[in-house]
Amino acid sequence: MLCFWGAQVREGFELVKPDQVKHGKCGLRSLCPRTAVQDMSAGRSFAGFIQDGKVSVLRLRSEDYDHDGKLKQLQLKNKIRLIVCGGDGAVLLANGGKVLIMDKSTVCKPLKGLENRQVIQIACGDHHSVALTNDGQVFVWGENSHGQLGSRKDHPGSPSAQHVQSLSGVPLAQISAGGDHSFVLSLSGVVFGWGKNSAGQLGLGDTTDRHVPTVVNSLNQKKTVSISCGGEHTATLSKGGTVFTFGSGGCGQLGHKSFRDEHHPRVVAELWGSEVSQVTCGRHHTLVSVTSSKLIYSFGCGMQGQLGNGEMIKQSVPFPVDLPTECNHDYTIEKIIAGENHSFALFFKELESKGISNPSRGVLTLNDRMIDRWLSGTDPWATIKQEINTVFSSAASLNGSFLKTSCDDHYQTSEDHCCLDFDLVKSSFAKLSGNKSLISEVVKVVQQTLLPSLNPNPVGVESLRVYLLLPELIIRLKKQKTELTEALASKILQLDPDSHKVLEKYWSKLPDDWLNSLVELFHNASAELIEQISCDEMDCDLTRRLKKFLKILQMIYQVCCSANRDIPNRDFIIHEIGDLLDTLQATLEKLFWPVLGFPVSDDWEDMVKLKDYCFETINILVKFPFVADTVSKKKMFCYLQVLFQSLPDPHRIILNGNVLHINRESVLTDTLKYLRQKTHAFRYPLQVTFIGENGVDMRGLSAEFFFLLSQSLVKWEKKVLEIHESSLVWFNPDGMQANRDFYYLGVICGMALYNHHYINIDFPLALFKKLLQQSPTLNDLEELSPVEARTLKSLLEEDEDEVVDMFGFDFTVKGEKLIPNGDQIRVTKANRQKYVDLYVDFVFNKSVKKQFEHFSRGFFKGCPLDAWSMFHPEELQELLHGSPKYEWKELQQCASYEKCSASDELIKNFWTVFFELSEENKKKFLIFLYGTDRVPVGGFSKRSLKILLLECPDADDRLPEAQTCFGRLILPKYSDTNTLRDKLIHVINFCKVFGRA
Known part of the structure; x- marks a missing residue:
């Protein structure tokens, strides 16, 4: 049954004879054609009806025509399932998904630009139209006077269908078109609008036209299920029946008890609790239906009777339409239609199948049931291939797949929630990857169509779900994994900055197994390429691809760090880097053969x-330090030094051969005097000679030099450094008069690092964070000053306001104001975090700003190779201080022997005596043997120890000797253990001159 009310039309539309039209109250009429009306639409110029797939149209009264025309059946080859009338014509959708355009003379032509596309929804405005395809793509055509086509601002309009590329990744549920504006609705209830906005009909809070689809943020998470556009107003319907309207309200069409325009979506309060099931907008009026109570409400312009209340008025509040009594008993409301001056309601008997009148279909999405059907083999392979192509070629289809619909979770989609059902995705992809034919077809479509089509500037966060789904699919592949991973990496790197941020936030909230898989995917791809390079596969394309993988891996690593995800750093380490370094070492050795007299290879x-x-490759890896362990990074640093020192240096002036001549008694004074001469070429290795001593520096002398220099620097305590309660040292805040000293302290530390030696100054980790441009934290203050930090932590942990007040703090530290008037601002529970942050910043930054600037400038001078920045703060600290772990057993295990063996009695006695030594004496032994008591990065195994047995007649009268540069201990063959013990203790405590003890 069809009910209609409003402006006069040809009686019964010629669908039935005039005497078969029933007249009800308030100008309502109803009719029941012999052939049921499956669908209908009404615009400004036409009303159209579909009966048994055939279309009939009737011209309505308008300014151009004084009388309505006769009902005319269109002679079309295709069966039509949907008609939408617009301003001057109509758009028809055939059963096969083809679109036909009817102009004002009722001539129908196929729409160009949608060949080989299956359209599932159509919408019409006054001068433009919109279509949605089964793979989720939006197409528009017509005029673009106000940006209603969603293209660039200067686009002139088009008679053929144009793809709205910015929406290509959004999984859509519905499209709608109004006078000169357009809307789409995503499966997760996200609303996008564009076009004319003169009355605020886009709901964006202003009256500025939009030429590209824009998210209506105020409707986010409102569970929107449908949208309808009027002439210059819009209505949305939320799950549960809440209606929002916005835009032009001059005729009361917003239903807000006023005639004002609304620039933001506003709830129609009069309908609150009515559980509205449908809403539709006409040019100046609005209809809503409540299926459960079989009521239709109307509001807005009723000057032609289109409100169905028997009055020719403008009505600003919803009021029920007085429907025929049979509507309440035998029929249910299937569809309501609002035109310019007309209103319609299509009723079906309750026993008739639903959905015939509204044949809109959804976008094809992937789900577990579809995969099961593919696996069952019941469908022809050609049909399966077509479905695979539709789903996996479209980001929109994939982004609308596997949504977490339980408890309406998918309506919570935001930058914080992607709303994917991860377990369902995992199980479904596992099934898919288990079938060779299916997965092969999927890979082909993803590689050839989907990945190339991804938009680098997607609209809406839903477009980013594909970047979560594809890694889970790729990691299950046996073939083409690296190739697809590279293509995915390229697309991720092309994303705009805002999309990057959202994707990273999604990564931060992934389940542990998904995040692990993501790390594994890009880690393995990187490792594979490094292994190929290590195996002499020289291809510049390999390094280009490697950069991509490492950049993605870096993004994931930073996400794990910032989100405190429990992914250990070792999962990012690429052990194949060791193979690369071995290859380089072997290559350098071969290249060095001619120097040793071997023929050129x-x-x-x-x-x-x-x-x-x-x-x-190493220069690339340096920029991604998290993929290498400390030992590998140290090797890379050494190799880059070799390269750095081999480069041409036009400024190289070494007047004294880079040799520092120094007295043991005045090591600091001599060093400063040498540095102030500005003759040292920091690019090249430092050589040290102790005045009055024999010996060539082969690293042993310079190691001892830095050890002695560290001891001398203690004299700078009061002027440059101050010792804290933790025994760690920090810059003296009152040492501004010692600017040059801070600079030279930095130079000395930089030189030690560059020359691979140790400085025995106990700086806190905060110093190395600052050098690497990282911010120290409260935990760093706890390392330096435990008492201060514990007080601040107690302040943060206190729950009672009164107790916080009892601390009696204001915004000062040691008399210094942390903020303007800080001495007058008390620390409270509300501002305590700010106080603590400022306190930490003051200690590590503000109070020593100039001191650190001079130190860091000197450090960069002393270590001119900036590759040191690849180290983590803890690694940099260890490189400068040495390892804090003294694994003495490891020292014994790494020892080698000359003219003796580990089983000799003397050697057994030596190790017995050694392990009896105090911790202090063991460290003194290291100083005697190596010139420093620091443990190298990686432990004692990274340092050579060779024990040479010396057989001589006067062995008991001799002391052990150390060849410091070579880590060689010359041990006389003592007659007993006591003699060995006495001689060893004596030599490590009293022999400080390089050479023979």
């Missing part, structure tokens, strides 16, 4: 290329 040129290629 036949593959010399290839060796040079491989060397350069390895260095190129």
Whole structure:
């Protein structure tokens, strides 16, 4: 049954004879054609009806025509399932998904631009139209006077369908078109609008037209299920029946008890609790229906009777339409239609199947049931391939797949929630990857169509779900994994900054197994390429691809760090880097053969290329320090030094051969005097000679030099450094008069690092964070000043306001104001975090700003190779201080022997005596043997120890000797253990001159 009310039309629309039209109250009429009306639409110029797939149209009264025309059946080859009338014509949708355009003379033509597309929804405005395809793509055509086509501002309009590319990744549920504006609705209830906005009909809070789809943020998470556009107003319906309206209200069409325009969506309060099931907007009026109570409400312009209340008025509040009594008993409301001056309601008997009148179909999405159907083999392979192509070629289809619909969770989609059902995705992809034919077809479509189509500037967060789904699919592949991973990495890196931030936030909230899989995917791809490079596969494309993988891995690593995810750092370490360094070492050795007198190798040129290629790779890896362990990074630093020192240096002036001549008694004074001469070439290794002593510096002398220099620097305590309660040292805040000293302290520390030696000054970790441009925290203050930090932590942990007040703090530290008038601002529970943050900042930054600036400037001078920045703060601290772990057993295990063996009695006695020594004496032994008591990064195994047995007749009269540069201990063959013990203790405590003890 069809009910209608409003302006006069040809009686019964010629769908029935005039005497078969029933007249009800308030101008309502109803009719029941012999052939049921499956769908209908009414616009400004036409009303159209579909009966048994055939279309009939009737011209309505308008300014151009004084009388309505006769009902005319369109002669079409295709069966039509949907008609939408607009301003001057109509759009028809055939059963096969083809679109036809009817102009004002009722001539129908196929729409160009949608060939090979299956359209599932259509919408019409006054001068433009919109179509939605089964793979979720939006197409528009017509005029673009106000940006209603969603294209660029200067787009002139188009008679053929144009793709709205910015929406290509959004999984859509519905489209709608009004006078000169357009809307779409996503499966998660996100609303996008564009076009004319003169009355605020886009709901964006202003009256500025939009030329591209824009999210209506105020409707986010309102569970919107449908949208309808009027002439210059819009209505949305939320799950549960809440209606929002916005835009032009001059005729009362917003239902807000006023005739004002609304620029933001506003609830129609009069309908609150009515559980509205449908809403539709006409040009100046609005209809809503409540299926459960079989009521239709109307509001807005009723000057032609289109409100169905028997009055020719403008009504600003919803009022029920007086429907025929049979509507309340035998029929249910299936569809309501609001035109310009007309209103319609299509009723079906309750026993008839629903949905015939509203044949809109949803976008095709992937789900577990579909995969099961593919696996069952009941459908022809051609049908399965077509479905695979539709789903996996469309980001919109994939983004609308596997949504977490339980408890309406998918309506919570935001920057914090992607709303995917991860368990369902995992199980479904596992099934899919288990079938070779299916997964092969999927891979082909993803590689050839989906990945190339991804938009680098997606609209809406829903477009980013595909970047979560694809890694889970790719990691299950056996073939083409690296190729697809690279293509995915390229697309992620092309995303705009805002999309990057959202994707990273999604990553931060992934389940543990998903996040682990993501790390594994890009880690393995990186490792594979590094392994290929290590195996002499010289291809510049490998390094280009490697950069992509490492950049993605870096993004994930930073996400894990900032979100405190429990992914250990070792999961990011690429052990194949060790193979690369071994390849470089072997290559450098071969290239060095001619220097040793060996003939030039036949593959010399290839060796040079491989060397350069390895260095190129290392230069890449330096920028991604989290993928290498400390030992590998130290090796890379050494190799880059070799390269750095081999480069041409036009400023190289070494007047004294970079040799520092120094007295043991005046090591600090001599060092400063040497540095102030500005003759040292920091790029090249430092050589040290102790005045009055024999010996060539082969690292032993310079190691001892830095050890002695560290002891001398203690004299700078009061002027430059101050010792805290933790025994750690920090810059003296009152040491501003010692600017040059801070600078030279930095130079000395930088030189030690660059020359691979240790400085025995106990700086806190905060210093190394600052050098790496990281911010120290309260935990760093706890390391430096435990008492201060514990007080601040107690302040933060206190629950009672009164107790916080009892601390009696204001915004000062040691008399210094942390903020303007800080001495007059008390620390309260509300501002205590700010106080603590400022306190930590004051200690580590503000109070020593100039001191640190001078120190860091000197550090950069002393260590001119900036590759040191690849180290983590803890690693940099260890490189400068040495390892804090003294694994003495490891020292014994790494020892080698000359003219003796580990089983000799003397050697057994030596180790017995050694392990009996106090911790202090063990460290003194290290100083005697190596010139420093620091443990190298990686432990004692990274340092050579060779014990040479010396057989001589006067062995008991001799002392042990140390060849410091080579880590060699010359041990006389003592007659007994006591003699060995006495001689060893004596030599480590009293022999401080380089050479023979």
